[in-house]
Amino acid sequence: MIASASFFAQRGWLLGTCGNLSIKLADHPVRLLSTPSGKDKSRLQEEDFLLVDGQGQVVGDPSRQASAELGVHQGIYARTSAGAVYHVHSIFNNLASHRWRSQGRVRFAGIEMIKGLAGKTLDDVVHLPIVDNSDNMDQLAANVAAGISPEVDAVLVYQHGVYSWGRNPDEARRHVEILEFLLEYVVRLESLPTGC
Amino acid sequence: MIASASFFAQRGWLLGTCGNLSIKLADHPVRLLSTPSGKDKSRLQEEDFLLVDGQGQVVGDPSRQASAELGVHQGIYARTSAGAVYHVHSIFNNLASHRWRSQGRVRFAGIEMIKGLAGKTLDDVVHLPIVDNSDNMDQLAANVAAGISPEVDAVLVYQHGVYSWGRNPDEARRHVEILEFLLEYVVRLESLPTGC
Amino acid sequence: MIASASFFAQRGWLLGTCGNLSIKLADHPVRLLSTPSGKDKSRLQEEDFLLVDGQGQVVGDPSRQASAELGVHQGIYARTSAGAVYHVHSIFNNLASHRWRSQGRVRFAGIEMIKGLAGKTLDDVVHLPIVDNSDNMDQLAANVAAGISPEVDAVLVYQHGVYSWGRNPDEARRHVEILEFLLEYVVRLESLPTGC
Amino acid sequence: MIASASFFAQRGWLLGTCGNLSIKLADHPVRLLSTPSGKDKSRLQEEDFLLVDGQGQVVGDPSRQASAELGVHQGIYARTSAGAVYHVHSIFNNLASHRWRSQGRVRFAGIEMIKGLAGKTLDDVVHLPIVDNSDNMDQLAANVAAGISPEVDAVLVYQHGVYSWGRNPDEARRHVEILEFLLEYVVRLESLPTGC
Numbered sequence: 001m002i003a004s005a006s007f008f009a010q011r012g013w014l015l016g017t018c019g020n021l022s023i024k025l026a027d028h029p030v031r032l033l034s035t036p037s038g039k040d041k042s043r044l045q046e047e048d049f050l051l052v053d054g055q056g057q058v059v060g061d062p063s064r065q066a067s068a069e070l071g072v073h074q075g076i077y078a079r080t081s082a083g084a085v086y087h088v089h090s091i092f093n094n095l096a097s098h099r100w101r102s103q104g105r106v107r108f109a110g111i112e113m114i115k116g117l118a119g120k121t122l123d124d125v126v127h128l129p130i131v132d133n134s135d136n137m138d139q140l141a142a143n144v145a146a147g148i149s150p151e152v153d154a155v156l157v158y159q160h161g162v163y164s165w166g167r168n169p170d171e172a173r174r175h176v177e178i179l180e181f182l183l184e185y186v187v188r189l190e191s192l193p194t195g196c
Numbered sequence: 197m198i199a200s201a202s203f204f205a206q207r208g209w210l211l212g213t214c215g216n217l218s219i220k221l222a223d224h225p226v227r228l229l230s231t232p233s234g235k236d237k238s239r240l241q242e243e244d245f246l247l248v249d250g251q252g253q254v255v256g257d258p259s260r261q262a263s264a265e266l267g268v269h270q271g272i273y274a275r276t277s278a279g280a281v282y283h284v285h286s287i288f289n290n291l292a293s294h295r296w297r298s299q300g301r302v303r304f305a306g307i308e309m310i311k312g313l314a315g316k317t318l319d320d321v322v323h324l325p326i327v328d329n330s331d332n333m334d335q336l337a338a339n340v341a342a343g344i345s346p347e348v349d350a351v352l353v354y355q356h357g358v359y360s361w362g363r364n365p366d367e368a369r370r371h372v373e374i375l376e377f378l379l380e381y382v383v384r385l386e387s388l389p390t391g392c
Numbered sequence: 393m394i395a396s397a398s399f400f401a402q403r404g405w406l407l408g409t410c411g412n413l414s415i416k417l418a419d420h421p422v423r424l425l426s427t428p429s430g431k432d433k434s435r436l437q438e439e440d441f442l443l444v445d446g447q448g449q450v451v452g453d454p455s456r457q458a459s460a461e462l463g464v465h466q467g468i469y470a471r472t473s474a475g476a477v478y479h480v481h482s483i484f485n486n487l488a489s490h491r492w493r494s495q496g497r498v499r500f501a502g503i504e505m506i507k508g509l510a511g512k513t514l515d516d517v518v519h520l521p522i523v524d525n526s527d528n529m530d531q532l533a534a535n536v537a538a539g540i541s542p543e544v545d546a547v548l549v550y551q552h553g554v555y556s557w558g559r560n561p562d563e564a565r566r567h568v569e570i571l572e573f574l575l576e577y578v579v580r581l582e583s584l585p586t587g588c
Numbered sequence: 589m590i591a592s593a594s595f596f597a598q599r600g601w602l603l604g605t606c607g608n609l610s611i612k613l614a615d616h617p618v619r620l621l622s623t624p625s626g627k628d629k630s631r632l633q634e635e636d637f638l639l640v641d642g643q644g645q646v647v648g649d650p651s652r653q654a655s656a657e658l659g660v661h662q663g664i665y666a667r668t669s670a671g672a673v674y675h676v677h678s679i680f681n682n683l684a685s686h687r688w689r690s691q692g693r694v695r696f697a698g699i700e701m702i703k704g705l706a707g708k709t710l711d712d713v714v715h716l717p718i719v720d721n722s723d724n725m726d727q728l729a730a731n732v733a734a735g736i737s738p739e740v741d742a743v744l745v746y747q748h749g750v751y752s753w754g755r756n757p758d759e760a761r762r763h764v765e766i767l768e769f770l771l772e773y774v775v776r777l778e779s780l781p782t783g784c
Binding site: 208214236238285287290291294295329330331353354355356357383386387 | 595599698699700701703704709710711758761762769772773776777779780781
């Protein structure tokens with residue numbers, strides 16, 4: 001997780017202490033390993049990570065606080081088979097959320113990179129849902145939960161960022177990389193004279 | 197400060213020996229730690245930094261010279277509760293200063309990243325002031341001082357760069373990262389067919 | 393090959409475990425050294441590489457599988473004097489494949505960088521063929537094979553990526569760098585008011 | 589010089605073994621230290637550099653060959669007070685050479701970064717000359733020599749790259765960084781709705 005956080009930070013997807021990553025360690029009872037709130041994600045160390053239970057409480061250390069957005073992660077774990085949830089902010093995922101907000105989703109079709117999403121072939125059309133952002137974490141968690149679609153392991157939040165997951169940390173990281181590629185691609189296509 | 201300078205330099209925000217960073221070490225009497233003038237900021241070492249007093253004189257070594265723009269920093273310290281002032285040049289902060297010069301400010305609204313600015317929520321609209329540039333350092337310091345607004349801990353100088361501050365070095369660095377993200381975002385939005 | 397994979401990965405051309413590199417070690421019988429399928433290319437180690445024969449079987453270890461796209465490489469080796477074949481995905485090679493798909497090729501003329509392609513001078517006009525993508529590896533290999541032109545050591549696959557080769561690994565790497573430069577250049581030209 | 593080559597290579601300005609750097613070590617007789625021809629500039633070592641005399645011959649080792657473009661450097665040394673000449677290729681310097689080719693020069697005015705060019709103030713308007721490219725090195729050297737202007741220590745070659753110099757290596761490097769910033773800036777301005 002440190003390697004992934006460092007990789008994402010280097011690409012500018014975790015600027016300004018934003019973004020957060022979590023991994024599910026156990027189901028019964030639920031145990032998540034999570035990045036801390038408000039820390040610079042390019043300088044994380046092992047002891048910065050938090051062990052969190054199903055209610056969002058830090059296990060064994062009530063003085064420390066999990067990321068305010070962990071409720072969004074928990075809603076995703078509850079509704080999917082995710083083993084890891086990664087959340088990153090990028091210029092291009094923000095641009096895409098703005099460009100296609102009125103359609104409520106970003107459409108990907110006929111692009112090789114789609115095959116990097118679990119279970120997809122080149123013939124699949126993938127719609128990435130766009131949901132509203134909110135300052136209220138319960139509302140945001142509800143928005144993201146309502147946006148979850150069987151078509152893709154990710155939800156895009158308007159002018160905020162993407163939540164993406166996978167059955168394990170490697171798949172979650174691959175999904176983040178694939179989606180950021182696809183989002184930058186379709187945004188840049190818009191600026192070309194013959195953009196689709 | 198070396199880490200931040202190196203990070204900013206790596207992102208291309210301190211090219212050509214431009215840009216400068218300072219930290220306030222003490223108030224009575226005023227003591228600032230400042231980057232030197234004319235040095236390549238990607239190759240700074242501890243002994244390159246200067247200890248400067250309230251009049252801009254290097255403490256204990258009159259033979260060395262502080263950055264010509266330190267007067268701008270001092271004007272900011274005098275009018276705010278800044279504990280650190282960071283000044284960076286970037287392609288996108290220059291582009292934004294040009295695009296919205298006639299309005300005198302850049303407007304940010306409804307973007308999650310706004311929450312990374314001290315005290316802001318998603319509902320806050322933030323206007324980043326744009327002031328004129330000048331070759332005369334007293335004039336530039338006066339322009340920046342006149343531009344300071346309670347709405348945001350930063351002033352953008354026309355086709356020059358951004359001065360941003362925070363109560364401490366970590367907050368100043370976070371503000372720089374957040375503002376560069378927001379500025380690149382709103383500039384790129386302008387090139388999209390349905391840009392706001 | 394590790395150095396080239398790491399260099400390409402750093403530039404974002406091998407994201408999401410995509411892309412693959414191969415080198416021809418011997419002709420009789422054919423022996424290729426190939427990157428493995430489904431691995432993160434930024435974290436390759438020596439033991440990850442596969443020794444593959446002319447039929448695409450891993451030599452000495454039938455339990456391991458070569459990249460599904462190795463058939464494309466073998467078709468290129470069979471029809472050219474390539475000593476190395478590198479395949480990378482990038483935003484800009486995807487954009488170019490979309491922009492000039494109807495012409496079936498991307499045209500480069502009068503650009504100094506053309507001289508970095510083997511045997512070319514500044515006066516040469518180079519047409520990079522664009523072929524259809526396919527989920528069927530035999531079909532994709534056939535498409536790429538049919539696209540091979542004496543004009544340039546590369547074929548661009550629609551919304552997929554570029555296959556580029558050279559007589560040796562250094563030349564293959566140089567061709568990838570040159571073509572990515574040229575493709576980004578002609579795509580960005582399109583956004584300029586007086587684009588060609 | 590290794591540090592500068594590595595820095596430029598990292599920014600993508602020396603791709604595909606292109607670009608070359610030289611430093612003047614002595615005047616009587618002329619001795620230049622030069623990057624070798626055809627080498628990957630991101631992997632240079634001390635022994636790769638060549639000691640070259642006023643006629644472009646490698647001193648003490650006639651078996652090694654200087655860069656084919658060294659004649660351009662020699663023409664610059666002969667006509668200016670340059671102590672170092674750096675030549676880099678970039679997407680944005682190519683784009684600028686195309687955008688303003690008919691005017692024969694790129695115009696910079698009112699941008700803070702201009703002050704990073706030797707002897708310039710914010711009030712100076714700087715015109716960077718654009719000259720024709722040529723496969724013939726004598727012709728190219730003549731084109732660049734004819735383009736040299738007292739206004740700026742650099743000449744831009746059409747769809748090729750920039751030759752920039754300074755009285756010493758640090759100044760030459762600063763000029764490269766400043767000019768690449770300015771060129772990217774004015775090219776990106778063109779894509780904004782209210783570009784100048």
